[in-house]
Amino acid sequence: MFSRYELGHFFDEMYRREDGGAFEHYKLLENRFGELDAQALEAKQLLVNEGFLEEGITFTVYGDEKGTERIFPFDLIPRIIPHAEWQQIEEGLTQRIIALNLFLNDVYHEGRIIRDGIVPEDVVRGAAHYRPEMQGVKVSKDNYIQICGTDLIRDDSGRYLVLEDNARCPSGVSYVLENREAMKRAFPQLYSNYRVRPVDNYPDILLDTLQHLSQRAGHAPVCVLLTPGVYNSAYFEHTFLARKMGIEIVEGRDLIVLDSYVYMRTTQGLVQVDVIYRRIDDDFLDPLTFRKDSLLGVSGLMDAYLKGNVALANAVGTGLADDKVIYAYVPEMIRYYLDQEPVLESVPTYLAWRDTDRAYILDHLEELVVKSANESGGYGMLMGPTSTKSERAAFAENIRAEPRNFIAQPVVSLSRHPTICENTSIEGRHIDLRPFILYGEKIEIIPGGLTRVALNKGSLIVNSSQGGGSKDTWVLHS
Amino acid sequence: MLSRVANSLYWLSRYLERAENLARMVEVQRYDSLDNNPSQTPEENDWKPLLYATCMEAIHAEASERSGDTDVGRFITFSEANSDSIRQCVAQARENARMVRDQISEEFWRELNRFHLFVASDKAIQLWSERPESFYRKVIEYCMLLTGLVNTTIPHDEGWHFIQTGKxxxxxxxxxxxxxxxxxxxxxxxxxLASALRSCSAFSAFKAEYRGNFSLENAVSFLLFSPSFPRSVRFCMRQLDHHLHAISGSSPGSFTNEGERLTGSSLAQLNFSSIGNVLQVGYHSYIDSLQEQFNQIGQQLFETYILLPLEIRSLRQNEPPHWQQHQQQQ
Known part of the structure; x- marks a missing residue:
């Protein structure tokens, strides 16, 4: 199956560029797939897709009035990460989430890092997701980010780089677990021969993480998952996690705030809620504090929260940590708070609010990726090399008008991985990796994470909303 | 249990039961119309009573005028314009299930989802036009499978009682x-008469009870008052009474809310009535009053278990409730 595989000028996860041979940890896989002809492979793929559809493992396509549901395309060839490589990633991510939490606690209280001139005050206060309401507020366990999804890519030498942190409501973990189930069914022997580290305890750790936040003593914590509702694209994941944790999945209308305490409405009356794993953004949490037109939130929730009567995971205001301008300062934060060198490097970043950087960006639009500081999901982005003249002109104008809102990075050619493409041919496609980091009593990272793959030839955009798919990620025991 | 969840379980179950009953009614009707008197158009002859009984007359007239399609079977089975078509009922049931996936078993969800994917597919329409009896049998079989899964894979606790209440x-x-x-x-x-009984799966049971003595009186009597036939109105109301008491925890024969009281009262009426009482007021008025009671019961359960006292007050004052009873009672 791999005989006609073309390497291209990228780092390939499976094949060495020097001699075209498979890396040691991919040899078993090469053999197993070598035994399959196109027909057998197609049959396996069909079976897996049908399984996803029948289980309802789907996402809703936005902007489609009929609420069409699609499965998230899944590729059968797993990505394999050797033990030592994963250890390094784990170390880097742990360091990073500690620093980000210290940073949030600092800027929402004393602001030492601002006073010491490491991060400019304007950058903090000017961030769209900075929440002045949180200034001076003590959050449960002094910890802000409990659940973080950090996107990693590999450059052309195979070095892992942090692309961005998702510190608000990162999604995708349900696919990690479901992809694993699918692979165990499709390739049981291969899976067991590889000695892969399991991922299925994620919901248990997540529940521990949530319960840890409860501030009501002497009472089994009542945790709930707050969803925007059935039409949200990640709704499947919300029900999935709630079911696996055995907690209630609630919508805003299921909750009510009385005398600054949060209750859920049950058939037997009101039940007090201690911890809310919210899967809606700050803006929609409480129409009394944030967006008045939000129907998703709960009136009075912020009041209860600020009084410490309910905990939210993640805390309000964590969006500051995944601001793309703040991102550029994370290596500095690690040095400042931890007195360590960052284990994982970041992508070099130009900040448009700095005059010199802005001039450089405007001169080099064709070579750079320009990102709006607060958009996610691959929106609000300019891919320099493939952009048109008018797109560049529009971005240039926006950058001049709102420099705080833009950053630029050189195009990093994401690593590629053999992927099943049209007519069951196997071709290289670009991938990234989103590990999920949980920070409760201690920090735990489930081995691997979501490997997203840009299914369109040549594309570097892995988001599910824009032609992305996913793979199972196998971290090996040793 | 969350009020919204109870509401979803209740409606999920109602929509499934509705789909099953529609499939039974349409299939029997279709089969009968094969023996049509050719001088009559199908609309005059057979389908009118079905449209009347399902309260779909007006909406069918409107939809067929717009689309030019007068086929009643297709309308009741697939129409998008008909919010109570079998296809829509299954979609609604599945939508409700999607909101309470943490409350139902994986097997139940998977089969319901498969059911929905099937009924929503073009394959279903193809099967329906080629072999309608196979199509309707498949719908009924899915419903029976789901009924079985409810009983064998879901804990028989509060949520299950709400499912049974809806059913x-x-x-x-x-x-x-x-x-x-x-x-x-x-x-x-x-x-x-035989068709009507068959559409309730009551043909053999009726024959055994009445020794084949077919008359309107006997059929009505059987379907209203049979103490042991599971689709008789009396039997269903006894079930309803039982599940409502299981939910509230109150003892049989008493009541703690208006829904329970109305159910008990309906049940008592059915327990102690005979066909003579029906004939006194006439079939239509008798049935009408029962249907009115069912609507009342549904509304009262909603106010007891789903709404907060605050919201009921605003409902009484004719303000639009913050929390709509978005599903429909027919």
Missing amino acids: ALERADKTTRVLDMLAYQGEPQRSR
Whole structure:
């Protein structure tokens, strides 16, 4: 199956560029797939897709009035990460989430890092997701980010780089677990021969993480998952996690705030809620504090929260940590708070609010990726090399008008991985990796994470909303 | 249990029961119309009572005028314009299930999802046009499978009682509609009686009970009052009464809310009535009053278990409630 595989000028996860041979940890896989002809492979793929559809493992396509549901395309060839490589990633991510939490606690209280001139005050206060309401507020366990999804890519030498942190409501973990189930069914022997580290305890750790936040003593914590509702694209994941944790999945209308305490409405009356794993953004949490037109939130929730009567995971205001301008300062934060060198490097970043950087960006639009500081999901982005003249002109104008809102990075050619493409041919496609980091009593990272793959030839955009798919990620025991 | 979850379980179950009953009614109707008198158009002859009994007359007239398609079977089975078509009922059931996936078993969810994917597919329409009896049998079989899964894979606790509540109420309602259809044109022919009984799976049970003595009186009597036949109105109301008491924890024969009281009162009426009482007021009024009671019960349960006291007050003052009872009672 791999005989006609073309390497291209990228780092390939499976094949060495020097001699075209498979890396040691991919040899078993090469053999197993070598035994399959196109027909057998197609049959396996069909079976897996049908399984996803029948289980309802789907996402809703936005902007489609009929609420069409699609499965998230899944590729059968797993990505394999050797033990030592994963250890390094784990170390880097742990360091990073500690620093980000210290940073949030600092800027929402004393602001030492601002006073010491490491991060400019304007950058903090000017961030769209900075929440002045949180200034001076003590959050449960002094910890802000409990659940973080950090996107990693590999450059052309195979070095892992942090692309961005998702510190608000990162999604995708349900696919990690479901992809694993699918692979165990499709390739049981291969899976067991590889000695892969399991991922299925994620919901248990997540529940521990949530319960840890409860501030009501002497009472089994009542945790709930707050969803925007059935039409949200990640709704499947919300029900999935709630079911696996055995907690209630609630919508805003299921909750009510009385005398600054949060209750859920049950058939037997009101039940007090201690911890809310919210899967809606700050803006929609409480129409009394944030967006008045939000129907998703709960009136009075912020009041209860600020009084410490309910905990939210993640805390309000964590969006500051995944601001793309703040991102550029994370290596500095690690040095400042931890007195360590960052284990994982970041992508070099130009900040448009700095005059010199802005001039450089405007001169080099064709070579750079320009990102709006607060958009996610691959929106609000300019891919320099493939952009048109008018797109560049529009971005240039926006950058001049709102420099705080833009950053630029050189195009990093994401690593590629053999992927099943049209007519069951196997071709290289670009991938990234989103590990999920949980920070409760201690920090735990489930081995691997979501490997997203840009299914369109040549594309570097892995988001599910824009032609992305996913793979199972196998971290090996040793 | 969350009020919204109870509401979803209740409606999920009602929609499934509705789909099953519609499939039974349409299939029997379709089969009967094969023996049509060719001088009559199908609309005049057979389908009218069905549209009447399912309250779809007006909406069918409107939809067929717009689309030019007068086929009643297709309308009741697939129409997007008909919010109570079998296809829409299954979609609604599945939508409700999607909101409570943490409350139902994985097997139940998977089969319901498969059911929905099937009914929503073009394959379903193809099967329906080639072999309608196979299509309707498949719908009924899916419903029976789901009924079985509810009983064997979901804990018999509060949520399950809400599922059973929805089922009992919907089933009682649908049996009265079959009766309505039957009494539509005075004393019907023997074949019509047989069809009505078959659409409730009551043919053999009826024959055993009445030794084949077919009459409108006997059929009505059986479907209303049989103490042991599971689709008789009386039987369904006894079930409803039982599940409501299981939910509230109050003892049988007492009541703690208006829904329980109305159910008990309906049940007492059915327990101690005979066909003579029905004839006194006439079939239609009798059935009408039962259906009115069912609607009342549904509304009262909603106010007791789903709404907060605050919201009921605003509901009484005719303000739009913050929390709509978005599903419909027919």
